[in-house]
Each structure stands twice: as structure tokens, then as C-alpha cells.
Amino acid sequence: MISAPSAAYAQNVPAQQDTTTQTQPVDPAAQTGPGQPKAPQPEAASSGDSIVITGIRRSLQNSIAIKRREASVVEAVSAEEIGKLPDVSIAESIARLPGIAAQRVAGRAEIVSIRGFSPDFSTVLLNGRQQASSGYNRAVEFDQYPSELLGSVVVYKTPDASIVGMGLAGTVDLRTIRPLEYGKRAIALNIRGQLDQGGGRNSDFSKYGWRGSASYIDQNASGTLGWMIGYAHLDAPGHTDHTKNWFYDNYAGLLPEGSPYFLSGQEAIATNSRDLRDGVTGTVEWKPSDAVHSVLDLYYSRFKQHTVNRGAEWFSDAWADGVTYDPTTVVNKNGNDFAVAGHVTNVAPILMYQDNKRTDHLFAAGLNNDFKVAEHTHILADLSYSSNKRDETYIEAYGGYGAGPFQTRTFDDYDFKISDDGFPSFSGFGLNYADANQVSLGDRAPWGGWGHDGLKKSPHIKETLASADLSARQELNTGFISSLEAGVDFTHRHKDKTVDELDLFLKNDRQQILVDPRYLEDPVSLGFAGFGSVLGVDIAKALDNYYDVVQLQDANHFDKSWDIKEDILTLKAKAVIDSGDLHGNVGVQIVRQKQSSSGLRINTAVTPIQLINTDEGATYTDVLPSLNLFYDLDQHNRIRFAAAKVMARPRMDDLRANLVPGFNGSVCVGAIPACAPGTVVHPWSASGGNPKLEPWRAKEVDIGYEWYGGNASYFALHGFYMWLDNYIYNQALVADFSDFTPPPDQISQIPPGVIVSPIGQLTAPANGKGGWVRGIEASGSFEFGRLASFLDGFGATASLSYTDYKLKPVALNEIGGVLPGFSKWVYDVTGYYEKNGIQVRAAYRHRSAFKGEVVSLFTNLGFPLIQPDxxxxxxxxxxxxxxxxxxxxxILLQVSNVLNSPYRTYYDVNGTQTLEEVNKYGRSWLLGASYHF
Structure with a gap:
């Protein structure tokens, strides 16, 4: 499908509003290669005076032109005019393409999955160049790229041998404007105010924001030098109303036999956020003659995110504090009884205060040169650099009702009512948790508490990526092959992650303390969950006054830091096919990668902690052939075929060299046969990463039919099949533990004379047997005016994708039984009306249940099972x-998330799918204006 409501716009399409002269949309961003057929121009509307096709229909026409022209199987999004932003983010627009689904993070689309694969299997390019990521792995977060500054977006579902760094599932190429090809001066100004409906539960966060952009494109009088500069600012509020059902238990052996499952841990949190982003892009294009064409691209963004969570959580666990239950409603689900309403006594709610600040700095630069050294011979040289730096600080602290020495706890009771698909209700609490004279800081968890009164974690990530590419292209323009291209690319990637971690302890022997009014905010309502209000505390401001800090030294802390380098040499060759109605290309890439990973081997079982620096790696070569063909049956009908071998490099955290050992001193206890003198035992084991991992590899075939009806009408049907030659999952490997000191208290348990082998088992990611992924995608766009004149201006676009997969059982079990990022069904429907300056549109998208990837508790990665979204x-x-x-x-009025659709996760309770998290983000309203001249 071509996305009508795209946030990106077709590169260099003049933003004309004149309705007296005929103008056709052009798409110079998609640079047609030698011998590659140009797509027929869309048909022009005409009646009396010629008209300009603008807005949604022009967006569709330009996007269809990209899809029709490309030899690879692609989807595209194009904008209606410079800087116009029908979608909130570029990820929202990409998610409307067939076979592509977005994952919402804090209410906004941040990452996308292509054809059922997680973001790890795709790559993101900017003007054809790989981009550095500030995430924990390779996935690029799209909200770092303001859509107002982009020219177009092309999603490659099959590879092109001339483009380096393509992914296994697909490749997203973000493109900026080429000023000479745009062809005229243009200035565009856009501004919009934003209302976060339902926001502001935390009074120190406003529910109002704004976004604006300015773009300027021009060229000299001779048309040999062009320039473009754009600036976009975002000040976006957001909120989340959040509940979580921690776990269920029927307390066998404690409660009477046959007791139902009770919800035994829960939370209700009110979150507010503020996103501040400044993005600048610039392009200088120089073409003094047909022999020289140079383009310099620059891009920079600073993205600041501040999030505050305030709320309550508590254990309602029968093993703690003498908790009692009085169920009033019990429901049987799949043979299991669940208490869904009732009364609970003896709980001590823990008030949560969390503050997260994150800043990302993204910079990208690229210089592309096309030298025509002979009439049909070109030398292409491209240099690029991308860097992305992330600094984050997460603070968490606890409070509760009452004040006293450490672990003073005040108990309460409440009524509960559990929903199958929405917020639970926790009401009837007898204490006032918003009373500043009674609520104090301090750990209230049962069983002796959390072991601290709070924590502070600061992940730091930096990735740099530099590339040099040199190619030669010979235009033949005769016979079956119209051009040949060959070249070499060298890319160096370096990613470093460290985490500073501190435990927080209240001063004065962890004495609970009331909060000074200067650190207080207004009470925070948790009414959406029936809880009432809790005391508002600005924990970041209060931190230094109330807490001592202690450096965390456990194995988990050290295991979070790693350093990875990759040197990638790619030899590439491609032939362009242009023979009558048959077009396409055939090519190959030979990829030689050298990777190294630096990390720590961490033995915390001895004193002092044993830290051993290690540096390991691997070198491997892949040969990746590709074929893309299409055949025009007539002016409107086309068939496509593509086949390729593809790969995706392993996750960064899987490549870490870290290793955390364990030693089992009781290995001889109960051993059969008994451990006699001379017996060799293997008490060592460990978990860690694997610097020797090789890529995911696959073979793919894509077959499709396409109909192009002119203007903004088309239909496409594609089927694909992908053989996964291997998959990466945790496996039992052999490791040598000779460098480690056995813990004295453990090795003393091994009988004398028994030989302790240094060889043990390492559980780590490894390449193993794969499986297959297959699917079918249907998409189309249609202008209803083709049916009857009174329907002129009405139109619709839609897509539907079905995907299935099968992995080897051992791989499926190790990844939790679900392929990450996979949704079986994904569909999108957009209806619009556009005529005489009026534009109306509604767009609905849906994806079935999937396994996501989010930064969750304590800035660690989590992989929740997410219900249909x-x-x-x-x-x-x-x-x-x-x-x-x-x-x-x-002028434009936009409403995002009109239905306030919930984001929900679930888990399994004795074979019954049970609701876990419910998050609601509210509607986001934007009202603004744009002016182009």
C-alpha cells in the first residue's frame, strides 16, 4: 500500500497550490538508474482550466510512482507538501504500509516490524546510508527523525545489490530533499499547538505543547548550485494511566484446598512525559556540468525525554503479613477459578516515585559524488559518518503511610474488582496516601524489604558508524543488459554501553522521613484505578537531601557493560535488465565481517570480586545474490518476481563478551555413581554472551501482481516465503573456567581426591536450526471519482497482511514460544475526501497479538506479550x-488515538491467558497552520 496520510513527503515535489496551471507530481528523489524504465506519469485531472493535484492525492501519486519504478519490491510514503505532518511521527506513517506494524512505546509509534520480524531483522538508512542507533541493540528509533524534514521514505522488502547494509526482513530508507531536482525556490512554515487530553495528573507536567518547522529550498540562477535547510522543533506532552496485575496464586498448603486464584501483587501508576526535540537538516547540491554531480547532506537532532511516574504498588500475598481474602465473585476460566471481586485485608501499599531523564544526540553526514569520466561511464564515491549518543538517568524511591524507624509499616484494606480487558478497580482504602503529614519516604516491602530505599541507574550508549563506498557504472543501453555496476564499501561500526548503578539509602540508619514542602507537588490522582490520590514528590530534587548512595557491585551490574567493534568489507556488483517489457536487476554482494567484543568475566562469589578483562571475536564471509524482475503485461498490469539470500547481524547484547560464572560445590551430593577419589566433576557453569555469533541467514522468494490505474489508484497482491537457515537462541556451550578462582565455601564441599575440571557449561546465544516465515500481502488505493463524478474527491487506501512461521522446537522454546515482533494479522484502512481545498481523513490500523521489546523495570529490556493493538x-x-x-x-485539526485504544499485555496462569498490564494514553489534539511560498 502507498500511504496517503504519510508524514514524509515525496522528495522535491514542488508544494504548489496554484489551481490555474497544469502541474504533474514529480519524484526526483527516486533517481532512475540508466536503462531502468520510468513509471508513466499519473493522469492529470482536467476540466476547463487545468488544475494542480495537491494534498493526499498527490502524495499517493508520487508514492505509487516510486513503487512502480523500483525494481525491488518496495513500499513508499510521500508527503502532501513540504513539512505537512498528517501523522504524528514517521513511524506512524510507515506502519500504514502492508506487512509493516508499529510498536507503541509510551503511546507513540517508535519502532517497526517488517513482515513479522522484530526490528533486529531490519535496518534503517538515511539517504541510502546506514544509521547509528542509541538503543540497546541495532534498532533505530524513528522519533529521532522529524518527519517534517524528510523527503520520502522507501521500504525495501527485497534487497538491491548496489545498496550496502540491507536487512533480512527489510530496509527503511529515509530520504531528504535534493534542491536542484526540486527545481524552484520554496519556503514552508508550519506550527501546531498540542493538547494531551487527560494529561497533567502530575502537576509539574503541562498537558499543552507545540511543534513547528521551517524549510527553505533555493538554487542559483544557472541551476548549478542548490541548497536546502530545514529546522523542526517538538515540545510534546504525553501521559499514561497504568495498572499491572503482578501475579496470581491459590496458595496451596496455606489456604483451604480448592481456593481460587487471587491477584497477589498489583500497581497503579500515573505517568507524565515531556519530549523536546530539535532537528536540523541541510543539503548542498552542486552540478556544474553533466560530468560532475555532488551532494552534501547533514543532519543533527537533540532529543530530550523526561518522564515521571508516581503511584502505588502492593503485595496482597497470603504468605506475607497475614493477608486475608474475602472473595465475593469467583469466575471459572478454562477450569481455573479466579477471584475477580472481593475484599483484602492487611496490605501495606508502597508509594512509587520514579524520574527518568534521557538525552540523545544524533549526527549524520554524507558526501556523494557522481563523476562522468566518459560518455557512458560513471565513478560513484560516497563518504558517510553517523553517530548517536545517549545519556540517561533513572531514579526510583519508595514511600508509604506513617513514619518511624526502618521498615515501619502501616496496614490497610481495600475492595477489588478485576476486569478481563480494562483497568482493575482498587477502592475503599481507609488511609489518606496524599497526606503530607503522614506519608514518608522509606522502604515498605514485606520480607525485610527491597534491600534499599531507592536506586539510581544511568545507562550511557554511544555508537559511531563510518563508511566509504566507491563504485563504477557502465551504461550499455543496448541488448538485454542496460548497465553494469561494481564497487566496494568499507564500514566501521563501534558501539559502547556502560551503566552506572547506585543504591539509595535514607540517612540516619534509614529512618523514615516526612517530605519537606519544597519537594512536594500536588497530589496525584489514581482515580482511573479507584485508588484515590497519592502524595506528589519530586524525587530528583529531593535526592541529595535525603539519601546516601552506594555503588552497586553485583554480577548483573557488570554484565550490562560491553564494547563491540565491527569492520565490514562489501564487494558488490549489479546488472540492470531492460529488455522490452522485462525489467529489473541481478546482483551479488560478498560481505566479509570482522567483529570483536570487549567485556568482563565476572566472579562475584569470591572476595574481592574477580573481574577479568576479555576480548574475543570472529571473522566470517557471506555471499548474497539477489534478483529482482518485473514484467509489464500491458500499460496497467504487472507481475513481479524476486529471490535473494539475506542476512541480519546478531543483536549487540548477544555479542557481548561478558561471562558470569557459578560454582556448584554440592555436585557430589547424591551423585550416582558416588564421587570416589579420581572422579572428575564439572561444577562450573555460566551465562553470558557470544562474541563468535554469526548472522541470522535466510533465503527468500517474493511473487506479486500489481495493477496501476492511473492517478491515485492501484492494487497489489504479493506472497513471500523465507527459509531461515539459522536462528539465534540460548544453547549449552562448552567453556573453560581455568582463569577463575573457585569460591572457598563451595570447593570445600567437594570430597578430597575428586578432580575438579575447569571445563563447564556456558548458556549463551548461539546459531542453531531455523525454520520458515511466509505470508501474503494485499494493498490498494482507489479514487471513487472513477465510478461517478459526484464521488470526485473521495478515496480510500487499505492493506491486509497475513503471516505465519515455524521454528525448530528447541529454538521456539528458548525464545519463549513466540517469535518477537510477530503479528499474524496486520491491516490498515484510510478514507479521505479532498476537493476545493478541503481535506478530511480517517485512518485505522490494527495488528494482532505479538511479543514486544521495551525498556522496562530498572532500564532493563523486557519482552512482554502484547494483546491486539x-x-x-x-x-x-x-x-x-x-x-x-x-x-x-x-489550517489543520488532527486527533491522534481517537478511540483512546489501550495497550495491554498478558501472561499465562496455569494455562489461562490472563491480563497483566493496561495502559491508556488518551487522545492527542493538534491544531495549527502551514504557509508555503
Whole structure:
């Protein structure tokens, strides 16, 4: 499908609003290669005076032109005009393409999955160049790229041998404007105010924000030098109303036999966030003659995110504090009884205060040169650099009712009502948790508490990526092959992750303490969960006054830091096929990668802690052939075929060299046969990463049919099959523990004369047997005016994707039984009306249940099972027409997440799927104006 409501716009399409001269959309961003057929121009509307096709229909036409022209199987999104932003983010627009689904993070689309694969299996390019990521792995977060500054987005589902760094599932290429190809001066200004409906539960966060952008494109009089500069600012509020059902238990042996499952841990949190992003892009394009064409691209963004969570959590666990239950409603689900309503006594709610600040700095630069050294011979040289740096600080502290020495706990009781698909209700608490004279800081957890009164964690990530590419292209323009291209690319990637971790302890022997009014905010309502309000504390400001800090020294802390380098040499060759109605390309890449990983081997079982620096790696070579063909049956009908061998490099955290050992001193206890003198035992074991991992590898075939009806109408049906030659999952490997000192208290348990072998088992990611993924994708766009004149201006786009997979049982078991990122069904429907300056659109997207990837507790990665996710967005706008005093001025009202669709996760309780998290983000309203001249 071509996304009508794209946040990106087709590169270099003039943002004309003149309705008196005929203008066709052009897409110079998609640079047609020698011998590659140009897509037929879309048909022009005409009646009386010629008209300009603008807005949604022009966006569709330009996107369809990209899809039709490309030899690879691609999807594309294009904008309606410079800087116009129908979607909140570029990820939202990409998610409307067939076979592509977005994962919402804090209410916004941040990462995407292509054809059922997690983001680890795809790559992101900017103007054809690989991008560094500030995430924990390789996935690029799209909200670091303001869509107002992009020219177009092309998603490659099959590889092109001339493009380096393509992914296994697909490749997303973000493209900026080429000013000479744009062909005229243009200035675009956009500004919008934002309302976060339902936000502001935390009073120190406003529910109002704004976003604005300015772009300027121009060239010299001779058309040999062009320049473009764009700036975009984002100040976006957000909120989450959150509940979590921790776990269920029927307390066998404690409660009477046959007791139902009770919810034994829960939380209700009110979250507010503020995203501040400044992005700048610039391009200088120089073409003094047909022999020289140079383009310099620069991009920089600073993205600040601040999130505060305030709320309550508590154990309602029968093993703790003498908790009692009085169920009033019990429901049987799949043979299991669950108490879904009732009364609970003896709980001590823990008030949660969390503050997270994160700043990302992204920089990308690229210089591309095309030298025509002979009439049909070109030398292509490209240099690029990308860096992404992330600094984050997460603070968490606890409070509760009452004040006293460490672990003074005040008990309460409440009524509960559990929902199958929405917020639970926890009501009837007798204490006032918003009373500043009674609520104090301090650990209230049962069983002796959390072991601290809070924590502070600061992940630091930096990735740099530098590349040099040199190619030669010979245009033949005769016979079956129209051009040949060959070249070499060298890329160096370096990613470093460290985490500073501190435990927080209240001063004065952890004495609980009331909070000074200068650190207080207004009480925070948890009414969405029936809890009432809790005391608002600015824990970041209060930190230094109330807490002592202690450096965390456990194995988990050291295991979070790693350093990885990759040197990748790619030899590439491609032939362009242009023979009558048959077009396409055939090519090959030979990829030689050298990787090294530096980390620690961490033995915390001895004193002092044993830390051994290690540096390991591997070198491997892949040969990746690819074929893309399409055959035009006539002017409107086409068939496609593509086949390729593809790969995706392993996750960064899987490549870490870290190793955390354990020693089992009781290895001889109960051993059969008994451990006699001379018996060799293997008490060592460990978990860790694997620096010798090789990529995921696969073979793929894609077959498709496409119909192009002219203007903004088309239909496509594609089927694909992918053989996964291998998959990466945890396996039992052999490791040598000779460098480690056995813990004295453990080795003393081994009988004298028994030989302790240094060889043990390492549980780590490894390449293993794979499986297959297959699917079918249908998409289309249609202008209803083709059916009847009174329907002129109405149209719709839609896509539907079905995907299935099968992995070897051992691989499936090790990844938790679900392929990450996989949704069996993904669909999108958009309806629009556009005529005489009026624009109305509504867009709905849906994906079935999937396993996500989010940064969760304590800034660690989590992989929740996410229930089906849907979102409806709508907008209405008007652009003043020619002759009006306000000509070229557009106004727009946009509503995102119209239905306030929940984001929900679930888990399994004795074979019954049970609701875990419920998050609601509210509607986001934007009202603004744009002006182009």
C-alpha cells in the first residue's frame, strides 16, 4: 500500500497550490538508474482550466510512482507538501504500509516490524546510508527523525545489490530533499499547538505543547548550485494511566484446598512525559556540468525525554503479613477459578516515585559524488559518518503511610474488582496516601524489604558508524543488459554501553522521613484505578537531601557493560535488465565481517570480586545474490518476481563478551555413581554472551501482481516465503573456567581426591536450526471519482497482511514460544475526501497479538506479550485557494488515538491467558497552520 496520510513527503515535489496551471507530481528523489524504465506519469485531472493535484492525492501519486519504478519490491510514503505532518511521527506513517506494524512505546509509534520480524531483522538508512542507533541493540528509533524534514521514505522488502547494509526482513530508507531536482525556490512554515487530553495528573507536567518547522529550498540562477535547510522543533506532552496485575496464586498448603486464584501483587501508576526535540537538516547540491554531480547532506537532532511516574504498588500475598481474602465473585476460566471481586485485608501499599531523564544526540553526514569520466561511464564515491549518543538517568524511591524507624509499616484494606480487558478497580482504602503529614519516604516491602530505599541507574550508549563506498557504472543501453555496476564499501561500526548503578539509602540508619514542602507537588490522582490520590514528590530534587548512595557491585551490574567493534568489507556488483517489457536487476554482494567484543568475566562469589578483562571475536564471509524482475503485461498490469539470500547481524547484547560464572560445590551430593577419589566433576557453569555469533541467514522468494490505474489508484497482491537457515537462541556451550578462582565455601564441599575440571557449561546465544516465515500481502488505493463524478474527491487506501512461521522446537522454546515482533494479522484502512481545498481523513490500523521489546523495570529490556493493538487517527483541514487573501495558507485539526485504544499485555496462569498490564494514553489534539511560498 502507498500511504496517503504519510508524514514524509515525496522528495522535491514542488508544494504548489496554484489551481490555474497544469502541474504533474514529480519524484526526483527516486533517481532512475540508466536503462531502468520510468513509471508513466499519473493522469492529470482536467476540466476547463487545468488544475494542480495537491494534498493526499498527490502524495499517493508520487508514492505509487516510486513503487512502480523500483525494481525491488518496495513500499513508499510521500508527503502532501513540504513539512505537512498528517501523522504524528514517521513511524506512524510507515506502519500504514502492508506487512509493516508499529510498536507503541509510551503511546507513540517508535519502532517497526517488517513482515513479522522484530526490528533486529531490519535496518534503517538515511539517504541510502546506514544509521547509528542509541538503543540497546541495532534498532533505530524513528522519533529521532522529524518527519517534517524528510523527503520520502522507501521500504525495501527485497534487497538491491548496489545498496550496502540491507536487512533480512527489510530496509527503511529515509530520504531528504535534493534542491536542484526540486527545481524552484520554496519556503514552508508550519506550527501546531498540542493538547494531551487527560494529561497533567502530575502537576509539574503541562498537558499543552507545540511543534513547528521551517524549510527553505533555493538554487542559483544557472541551476548549478542548490541548497536546502530545514529546522523542526517538538515540545510534546504525553501521559499514561497504568495498572499491572503482578501475579496470581491459590496458595496451596496455606489456604483451604480448592481456593481460587487471587491477584497477589498489583500497581497503579500515573505517568507524565515531556519530549523536546530539535532537528536540523541541510543539503548542498552542486552540478556544474553533466560530468560532475555532488551532494552534501547533514543532519543533527537533540532529543530530550523526561518522564515521571508516581503511584502505588502492593503485595496482597497470603504468605506475607497475614493477608486475608474475602472473595465475593469467583469466575471459572478454562477450569481455573479466579477471584475477580472481593475484599483484602492487611496490605501495606508502597508509594512509587520514579524520574527518568534521557538525552540523545544524533549526527549524520554524507558526501556523494557522481563523476562522468566518459560518455557512458560513471565513478560513484560516497563518504558517510553517523553517530548517536545517549545519556540517561533513572531514579526510583519508595514511600508509604506513617513514619518511624526502618521498615515501619502501616496496614490497610481495600475492595477489588478485576476486569478481563480494562483497568482493575482498587477502592475503599481507609488511609489518606496524599497526606503530607503522614506519608514518608522509606522502604515498605514485606520480607525485610527491597534491600534499599531507592536506586539510581544511568545507562550511557554511544555508537559511531563510518563508511566509504566507491563504485563504477557502465551504461550499455543496448541488448538485454542496460548497465553494469561494481564497487566496494568499507564500514566501521563501534558501539559502547556502560551503566552506572547506585543504591539509595535514607540517612540516619534509614529512618523514615516526612517530605519537606519544597519537594512536594500536588497530589496525584489514581482515580482511573479507584485508588484515590497519592502524595506528589519530586524525587530528583529531593535526592541529595535525603539519601546516601552506594555503588552497586553485583554480577548483573557488570554484565550490562560491553564494547563491540565491527569492520565490514562489501564487494558488490549489479546488472540492470531492460529488455522490452522485462525489467529489473541481478546482483551479488560478498560481505566479509570482522567483529570483536570487549567485556568482563565476572566472579562475584569470591572476595574481592574477580573481574577479568576479555576480548574475543570472529571473522566470517557471506555471499548474497539477489534478483529482482518485473514484467509489464500491458500499460496497467504487472507481475513481479524476486529471490535473494539475506542476512541480519546478531543483536549487540548477544555479542557481548561478558561471562558470569557459578560454582556448584554440592555436585557430589547424591551423585550416582558416588564421587570416589579420581572422579572428575564439572561444577562450573555460566551465562553470558557470544562474541563468535554469526548472522541470522535466510533465503527468500517474493511473487506479486500489481495493477496501476492511473492517478491515485492501484492494487497489489504479493506472497513471500523465507527459509531461515539459522536462528539465534540460548544453547549449552562448552567453556573453560581455568582463569577463575573457585569460591572457598563451595570447593570445600567437594570430597578430597575428586578432580575438579575447569571445563563447564556456558548458556549463551548461539546459531542453531531455523525454520520458515511466509505470508501474503494485499494493498490498494482507489479514487471513487472513477465510478461517478459526484464521488470526485473521495478515496480510500487499505492493506491486509497475513503471516505465519515455524521454528525448530528447541529454538521456539528458548525464545519463549513466540517469535518477537510477530503479528499474524496486520491491516490498515484510510478514507479521505479532498476537493476545493478541503481535506478530511480517517485512518485505522490494527495488528494482532505479538511479543514486544521495551525498556522496562530498572532500564532493563523486557519482552512482554502484547494483546491486539489498534489505533484510529483523524484530521480535517482547509487550504485557501488561489485568489483568496490567504492563498497558500492551510489550517489543520488532527486527533491522534481517537478511540483512546489501550495497550495491554498478558501472561499465562496455569494455562489461562490472563491480563497483566493496561495502559491508556488518551487522545492527542493538534491544531495549527502551514504557509508555503
Amino acid at each position: 489498534s489505533q484510529l487517527d483523524a484530521q480535517v483541514g482547509y487550504t485557501f485557494q488561489k485568489g483568496s487573501r490567504f492563498e497558500n495558507l492551510g
